[in-house]
Amino acid sequence: MTTNATALLPYEAEDRLEDEIRSSLKDRELEIYQMMSWQLGHSDDRGAASMGPLERRLHGSLLLAVAQSLHGDYCIGLKYAISVELMYNFALIHADVQDGNTERMGRASVWWKWGPSQAINTGDGMHALARLSLFQLCDEGEPLERVSKALEIVDDAVLRRCEGEYLDVAFQERTSVSVADYLDMVSKRVGSLYGASAELASILDDDFGVERRTALRHFGESVGIVRQLVADYRAIFGGDDRDPVVQGRIISKKKNLPIAYLFDTVEDPSILRRAGEMYMQRVIDPSRIAELTSLAADAGGREFTLEQIRSHLDNAEDALSQAGIEEDVRSKLMVLAKDIGDVDSADSLSD
Amino acid sequence: MTTNATALLPYEAEDRLEDEIRSSLKDRELEIYQMMSWQLGHSDDRGAASMGPLERRLHGSLLLAVAQSLHGDYCIGLKYAISVELMYNFALIHADVQDGNTERMGRASVWWKWGPSQAINTGDGMHALARLSLFQLCDEGEPLERVSKALEIVDDAVLRRCEGEYLDVAFQERTSVSVADYLDMVSKRVGSLYGASAELASILDDDFGVERRTALRHFGESVGIVRQLVADYRAIFGGDDRDPVVQGRIISKKKNLPIAYLFDTVEDPSILRRAGEMYMQRVIDPSRIAELTSLAADAGGREFTLEQIRSHLDNAEDALSQAGIEEDVRSKLMVLAKDIGDVDSADSLSD
Numbered sequence: 001m002t003t004n005a006t007a008l009l010p011y012e013a014e015d016r017l018e019d020e021i022r023s024s025l026k027d028r029e030l031e032i033y034q035m036m037s038w039q040l041g042h043s044d045d046r047g048a049a050s051m052g053p054l055e056r057r058l059h060g061s062l063l064l065a066v067a068q069s070l071h072g073d074y075c076i077g078l079k080y081a082i083s084v085e086l087m088y089n090f091a092l093i094h095a096d097v098q099d100g101n102t103e104r105m106g107r108a109s110v111w112w113k114w115g116p117s118q119a120i121n122t123g124d125g126m127h128a129l130a131r132l133s134l135f136q137l138c139d140e141g142e143p144l145e146r147v148s149k150a151l152e153i154v155d156d157a158v159l160r161r162c163e164g165e166y167l168d169v170a171f172q173e174r175t176s177v178s179v180a181d182y183l184d185m186v187s188k189r190v191g192s193l194y195g196a197s198a199e200l201a202s203i204l205d206d207d208f209g210v211e212r213r214t215a216l217r218h219f220g221e222s223v224g225i226v227r228q229l230v231a232d233y234r235a236i237f238g239g240d241d242r243d244p245v246v247q248g249r250i251i252s253k254k255k256n257l258p259i260a261y262l263f264d265t266v267e268d269p270s271i272l273r274r275a276g277e278m279y280m281q282r283v284i285d286p287s288r289i290a291e292l293t294s295l296a297a298d299a300g301g302r303e304f305t306l307e308q309i310r311s312h313l314d315n316a317e318d319a320l321s322q323a324g325i326e327e328d329v330r331s332k333l334m335v336l337a338k339d340i341g342d343v344d345s346a347d348s349l350s351d
Numbered sequence: 352m353t354t355n356a357t358a359l360l361p362y363e364a365e366d367r368l369e370d371e372i373r374s375s376l377k378d379r380e381l382e383i384y385q386m387m388s389w390q391l392g393h394s395d396d397r398g399a400a401s402m403g404p405l406e407r408r409l410h411g412s413l414l415l416a417v418a419q420s421l422h423g424d425y426c427i428g429l430k431y432a433i434s435v436e437l438m439y440n441f442a443l444i445h446a447d448v449q450d451g452n453t454e455r456m457g458r459a460s461v462w463w464k465w466g467p468s469q470a471i472n473t474g475d476g477m478h479a480l481a482r483l484s485l486f487q488l489c490d491e492g493e494p495l496e497r498v499s500k501a502l503e504i505v506d507d508a509v510l511r512r513c514e515g516e517y518l519d520v521a522f523q524e525r526t527s528v529s530v531a532d533y534l535d536m537v538s539k540r541v542g543s544l545y546g547a548s549a550e551l552a553s554i555l556d557d558d559f560g561v562e563r564r565t566a567l568r569h570f571g572e573s574v575g576i577v578r579q580l581v582a583d584y585r586a587i588f589g590g591d592d593r594d595p596v597v598q599g600r601i602i603s604k605k606k607n608l609p610i611a612y613l614f615d616t617v618e619d620p621s622i623l624r625r626a627g628e629m630y631m632q633r634v635i636d637p638s639r640i641a642e643l644t645s646l647a648a649d650a651g652g653r654e655f656t657l658e659q660i661r662s663h664l665d666n667a668e669d670a671l672s673q674a675g676i677e678e679d680v681r682s683k684l685m686v687l688a689k690d691i692g693d694v695d696s697a698d699s700l701s702d
Contacts, residue, residue, distance in 0.1 A: 030518075124445060125513035131482075131502070132506050
């Protein structure tokens with residue numbers, strides 16, 4: 001987290017969350033748990049404790065920050081934050097198999113190291129473990145109603161995420177995808193788990209009504225959408241030094257907002273033909289990505305994407321108002337939202 | 352179910368279960384649900400309702416039969432039976448990707464038809480849906496404590512199943528595996544979900560104590576182990592007309608009981624060398640499977656496997672006694688156990 005975000009959460013929150021995530025695998029000996037631990041960055045490839053490069057725990061941080069905002073105590077959200085992080089990492093393990101990503105955080109991805117078969121198992125196991133970590137809360141005195149509500153929120157989010165993943169893959173086969181369909185997919189694929197993270201923080205207070213809870217879920221969803229759209233912006237307009245995962249997505253014809261906008265709005269048949277031709281190939285020719293980005297820029301994709309990012313940031317802020325969050329806390333949560341969305345990395349948004 | 356098993360369950364139980372499974376996907380439009388529906392045998396490859404070949408709903412039937420035995424009414428178990436069947440089918444979808452099975456019930460497997468990426472999604476989605484189908488029970492008046500206990504039982508079973516799948520794949524890389532390690536793997540990989548199925552039937556009565564509940568889980572686990580050992584017996588000693596999945600398991604060096612027994616007990620170095628040589632290759636040479644089965648037979652693997660099957664059938668029956676099931680019901684449940692285990696198909700056990 002940046003210094004700005006720590007205005008909301010004390011510095012040690014991050015470490016405490018990491019400790020909790022690590023302890024969720026404690027006393028589990030079988031090698032399948034070593035693969036999980038490798039994924040989480042907590043061990044080397046032989047299972048020995050060792051701190052690897054860590055993913056930022058953005059879902060967990062969002063949950064803790066909302067818990068702090070609503071209840072003045074982020075700690076009551078720690079155990080719930082474990083489960084969203086385990087869920088997210090289950091999804092990453094499977095996504096790496098699906099997309100053929102050989103690296104994750106600068107190390108071999110689970111499937112690349114142990115094979116696709118074991119990576120599918122490891123993801124499935126982490127999926128089950130994420131929920132079992134919630135059941136344990138009952139033993140620690142959390143009321144069953146709350147734990148059960150949490151499980152339902154997480155399961156709903158995972159199902160929506162699967163729907164989104166399905167669409168993301170299905171869109172690869174289509175030449176063009178409308179902006180509306182694309183945004184619906186992003187909301188499901190990325191927004192779902194951020195939405196669940198924010199919503200989970202709200203159930204820690206039994207008196208928090210369902211409308212305010214829904215508003216908080218929308219806040220989280222918008223944050224997730226912003227994060228994806230910023231990534232889309234950088235993938236297309238951020239220059240040529242893309243990381244391999246981002247480059248791989250473009251080449252494999254995964255869609256993004258500027259390209260959806262291009263096909264949705266351009267009427268000039270010669271431009272549509274040039275772009276369409278590229279998406280009719282089995283993969284996008286890497287040497288033609290520069291041409292694609294310039295077609296997208298000419299179509300106004302840069303401005304449109306920035307506009308959409310701003311608009312989803314506004315949605316996030318409106319949702320916080322609807323959730324009854326007061327202005328000073330709201331502005332702190334929006335700092336965190338922009339941090340999660342990596343908004344500063346998209347030029348002309350950093351003002 | 353055979354005629355014998357229907358002595359415990361009325362004939363229409365099977366159809367009612369099938370209807371319930373089908374209705375769990377009702378009103379879900381996205382194509383990801385069509386893939387689930389294809390897997391379940393309820394639609395053609397374009398999502399149109401059409402009855403394909405159906406897997407036998409062995410987990411669901413076990414649950415219903417135990418429910419009938421304990422409570423005199425199988426119907427109260429129907430909604431719980433959906434979730435074990437969805438869980439089982441989630442596991443099948445992923446297992447087909449992992450093992451490269453191109454067929455399932457005489458039709459293309461999900462990954463073969465829609466690609467591994469979508470098959471992983473479909474399995475993940477079905478995993479989430481299996482639990483959401485349990486949450487819905489709260490809306491229908493089931494007490495939260497019971498539903499929540501059911502979720503925990505299912506999640507525990509899925510995690511154990513993943514541990515078992517991990518071991519099954521890890522054993523491929525080893526030349527030999529001990530009988531004890533092999534049986535532990537089978538108990539996790541196959542026993543877990545049958546154990547959960549029987550256990551779930553017991554929580555429908557709040558007064559059913561934890562010891563009797565555990566005994567019922569052991570009953571289910573033993574039934575699952577019997578089923579796998581009968582499959583092992585037939586794979587090695589059942590002649591050469593193996594189905595492609597079974598043949599594929601042997602070739603890919605997945606272990607089975609007769610082979611574990613061979614390496615565990617034979618001391619003659621020349622025999623161990625001949626068998627070891629085959630398991631040191633990347634895959635087992637199909638033309639040498641006959642040689643392998645004759646080595647296993649000479650080592651006494653046939654008698655040992657039959658003995659183990661009988662012994663796990665005894666375990667199943669003992670567990671039913673410990674669960675306090677009276678003799679006449681017990682013998683009916685054992686008829687079902689043998690039916691699920693496909694015991695009649697292993698010669699010299701059909702007496």
